[in-house]
Structure formats: structure tokens, C-alpha cells
Amino acid sequence: xxxxxxxxGHLARRFQQIAVAVFLAEVGDAGFDLTPVQYAALATIKANxxxxxxxxxxxxxxxxxxxTGVIDRxxxxxxxxxxxxxxxxxxxxxxxxxxxxxTLRKITxxxxxxxxxxxxGLSAKEGEELMRLLHKVIAAGNELSRAPLREVQA
Amino acid sequence: xxxxxxxxGHLARRFQQIAVAVFLAEVGDAGFDLTPVQYAALATIKANxxxxxxxxxxxxxxxxxxxTGVIDRxxxxxxxxxxxxxxxxxxxxxxxxxxxxxTLRKITxxxxxxxxxxxxGLSAKEGEELMRLLHKVIAAGNELSRAPLREVQA
DNA sequence: TACTGATAGTCAGCATACTGAGCAATATCC
DNA sequence: GGATATTGCTCAGTATGCTGACTATCAGTA
Numbered sequence: 001x002x003x004x005x006x007x008x009g010h011l012a013r014r015f016q017q018i019a020v021a022v023f024l025a026e027v028g029d030a031g032f033d034l035t036p037v038q039y040a041a042l043a044t045i046k047a048n049x050x051x052x053x054x055x056x057x058x059x060x061x062x063x064x065x066x067x068t069g070v071i072d073r074x075x076x077x078x079x080x081x082x083x084x085x086x087x088x089x090x091x092x093x094x095x096x097x098x099x100x101x102x103t104l105r106k107i108t109x110x111x112x113x114x115x116x117x118x119x120x121g122l123s124a125k126e127g128e129e130l131m132r133l134l135h136k137v138i139a140a141g142n143e144l145s146r147a148p149l150r151e152v153q154a
Numbered sequence: 155x156x157x158x159x160x161x162x163g164h165l166a167r168r169f170q171q172i173a174v175a176v177f178l179a180e181v182g183d184a185g186f187d188l189t190p191v192q193y194a195a196l197a198t199i200k201a202n203x204x205x206x207x208x209x210x211x212x213x214x215x216x217x218x219x220x221x222t223g224v225i226d227r228x229x230x231x232x233x234x235x236x237x238x239x240x241x242x243x244x245x246x247x248x249x250x251x252x253x254x255x256x257t258l259r260k261i262t263x264x265x266x267x268x269x270x271x272x273x274x275g276l277s278a279k280e281g282e283e284l285m286r287l288l289h290k291v292i293a294a295g296n297e298l299s300r301a302p303l304r305e306v307q308a
Numbered sequence: 309t310a311c312t313g314a315t316a317g318t319c320a321g322c323a324t325a326c327t328g329a330g331c332a333a334t335a336t337c338c
Numbered sequence: 339g340g341a342t343a344t345t346g347c348t349c350a351g352t353a354t355g356c357t358g359a360c361t362a363t364c365a366g367t368a
Contacts, residue, residue: 004194004214005303007269008281009173011288013190014215014303016170017355018292019163020324021299024356036167037324040158054346060158061168066325068348073323090333090346115161121294126287127162133276133284134165138172140275145175146326149159149168171325174354178326191354208316220355222318227353244316244363300356 015118022118023111030110032103033077037062039111041070042104045080045094052091058150066147079103169272176272177265184264186257187231191216193265195224196258199234199248206245212304220301233257 004010023036034042040060045051048059057067071094074080079100085091096104119127142148158164177190188196194214199205202213211221225248228234233254239245250258273281296302 004197005289006285007265008272008285008288009177009190009269010194010214011285011292012166012170012173012272014292015288016166017215017299017301018295019166020355022295023163025298035323036163040164043158052346060164061171063325064347065327065349066323069323085346088334088346090331092347111161115163117298118162118166118295119291121291122287126290129283130287130291131160131162131165133280133287134162134169135159136280137273137275137284138165138168141172141176141272144179144271145171147171167324174325189353206316217355217357218317219319219357220353223353239316242316242364244361246317 019114019118023114026110026114026117027107030107032107032110034103034107037066037070038074038079039107041067042074042079042096042100045074046096046101046104049095050093052085052088052093054091055150056094057147061145061147061149063147074100173268173272177268180264180268180271181261184261186261186264188257188261191220191224192228192233193261195221196228196233196250196254199228200250200255200258203249204247206239206242206247208245209304210248211301215299215301215303217301228254 020036023039027034027039041056041062044056044059048055051059053067053071054064056062056071057064062070071080071082075082079097081095081097083093083095085093119130122130138149174190177193181188181193195210195216198210198213202209205213207221207225208218210216210225211218216224225234225236229236233251235249235251237247237249239247273284276284292303
């Protein structure tokens with residue numbers, strides 16, 4: 001029987017587990033209470049003002065049923081706003097608040113520090129190679145999860 | 155602002171997301187209802203009969219509060235048994251059942267197929283390099299999560 | 309032996325993720 | 339124009355994963 005730790009699935013889970021722990025530790029030390037998922041959502045809302053929830057979900061590969069709760073919490077924290085769209089009454093337009101912008105700005109050093117820490121143990125070259133391989137394998141498997149990455153169409 | 159997809163944390167999450175989806179699809183197609191987490195736990199119980207929950211958690215890097223529910227479900231499905239330990243009345247000894255052994259045996263092809271599918275898009279050489287780099291980065295960050303990997307001590 | 313600390317397990321509570329279902333609104337096609 | 343399909347969002351239910359707290363038990367020591 002093959003060892004558990006020789007399975008890509010196990011390594012994927014473990015790397016993600018460490019990445020989340022490092023993110024929360026760094027951001028928490030900086031005095032903020034924001035999860036990796038909430039951070040990515042907020043940053044993407046800022047970069048694409050007025051986008052709807054499905055588009056946001058596609059840009060960061062979240063399930064549409066997950067994004068609802070994530071936005072709930074961002075709104076609860078006063079970092080984002082959810083408005084009814086005027087063009088499509090089904091859709092909600094998302095905006096970042098001033099408070100959200102401030103938070104993003106102040107949190108950035110901690111987020112970048114976290115990315116470095118989670119790659120510690122690898123040389124710069126190895127880190128880049130890991131990123132390249134992950135990009136490649138993720139691109140190939142994009143359609144295999146219920147929540148694939150979707151580019152914005154003009 | 156750095157793109158989301160340039161962050162190792164995002165790639166970690168995405169790879170894990172795809173890995174889980176592929177695992178569930180392959181195992182489901184084979185007619186079984188077992189999650190990656192449940193599979194790893196069951197395989198580890200089989201390889202270490204009579205181990206307690208904390209040891210199991212350490213061997214697969216699960217949190218001890220998570221393992222409780224996982225074992226609950228394995229027991230519920232009749233794949234494992236949980237007994238009070240005779241040596242330590244705090245501890246529970248875990249055993250795989252015949253049904254669990256049968257399931258593990260029949261599920262193996264699907265599990266191995268899943269591991270191949272989640273690496274599709276990479277050459278054999280690239281796949282090995284990805285595994286090597288993940289191993290290395292995970293080893294370096296092992297203590298950074300609440301549930302680090304723990305070797306069995308004789 | 310009594311005290312202290314550590315350990316095994318569970319529980320409540322919260323945050324992802326997913327399945328599947330449902331509602332409301334929009335698009336499409338005849 | 340009206341039936342049909344599709345889309346945006348939400349909800350209920352289930353499964354990780356974590357924090358922090360708690361009980362029961364064990365181990366070490368004064």
C-alpha cells in the first residue's frame with residue numbers, strides 16, 4: 001500500500017492547511033480578523049467595482065453557494081456593500097467601502113509576509129518552480145471542480 | 155496590486171479544491187461514498203491496528219477535534235470500530251472492520267486513478283518535481299499549523 | 309499520598325466547500 | 339407573445355478544519 005504522503009491529494013491538503021494557518025497568524029498578528037477567502041473576495045471586489053456575485057465567484061474560483069456567506073461576513077464587518085442591480089433585478093452589485101479600502105491597504109504587508117513564510121524552506125528558484133507547476137496543474141484541472149476559475153468577458 | 159493567482163496561498167487552495175473534486179468523482183463513479191479524509195483515516199487505521207485517535211490524527215495531520223467526527227462517520231458506515239483502551243481509560247483504540255478492509259481493497263483503483271487525474275497536465279517529470287517541492291515546503295512548515303504531522307515513536 | 313501538570317477525547321461555535329433544491333427574473337426560441 | 343430554458347441568488351444539509359473550553363484520566367513529584 002502506497003504511503004499516504006506520496007499522494008498528491010494528501011500533499012495538496014497539507015499545503016493548503018499550512019497556507020491558511022500562516023495567513024491567519026500573520027494577519028492576526030497585524031491586528032486584523034480576515035480569512036484568506038475574505039481577503040481574496042475583498043481584493044477582487046476592489047479591483048472590479050460593481051461586479052455581481054457570480055462574476056466574483058468565477059474570478060476567485062469559489063462556489064456560488066459559498067460566496068453568499070463570505071459576502072455576508074464582509075458586509076457585517078463593514079468592508080463591503082451589497083446592492084440590488086438596476087440592470088438585472090436578480091443580481092447584486094458589490095462595492096468595497098472606505099473602511100474596506102483602508103483595511104486592504106493596511107493588511108497588505110501581512111499578506112505578503114504570509115506568502116513568503118508559507119514558501120520558506122524553498123529557494124527562490126524552487127519557489128518559482130512550485131508556483132509554475134501549480135499554475136499548470138490547476139489550469140489543466142480547472143473544469144474538474146464545481147467552482148472553476150472564470151475570466152471576465154468584456 | 156499583485157494578482158490573486160500569483161499568491162501561493164491561492165494556488166494551494168485551488169489545487170486542493172481540484173484534488174478533492176477528482177477524488178470524490180472517481181470514488182463515486184466506482185460506487186463508493188468515501189471522502190479523501192475518511193479514506194486516509196481508514197487506510198491509516200488498517201496499517202496501524204489498535205492505534206488511538208491522537209496518534210491517528212498525528213499520522214495524517216488532522217486536528218484532534220476533527221478526527222472525532224471523521225471516525226464517527228467511519229463507525230456509522232461500519233468500516234471501523236472504536237473501543238475503550240484497556241491500558242488507558244482516556245483513550246479509544248481503533249480497528250478496521252472486515253467491511254472496511256473490503257471497501258479499501260475495492261476502492262484502491264479509483265483512488266490511484268484520482269491521483270493520476272489530478273496531475274494530468276504535467277509530464278511525469280513535472281509531476282515528480284511538484285511532489286518533491288510540496289514535500290519540501292510542507293516539511294518546512296509542518297509546525298505552523300495546529301495539526302502537524304507526527305511520526306510514530308516506537 | 310496529595311498536588312500539579314499533561315494528555316485523550318469531546319463539545320460548542322464559526323468559516324469554508326460542496327450537493328441539491330428552490331424562487332425570481334431574464335433570455336431565447338417557436 | 340408565450341412556453342421554455344437559463345441565470346442569479348439563497349437555503350438546508352453534510353463534511354472538513356479550526357479555536358477555545360471542559361471532563362476524565364494519567365504521570366510525575368514533593
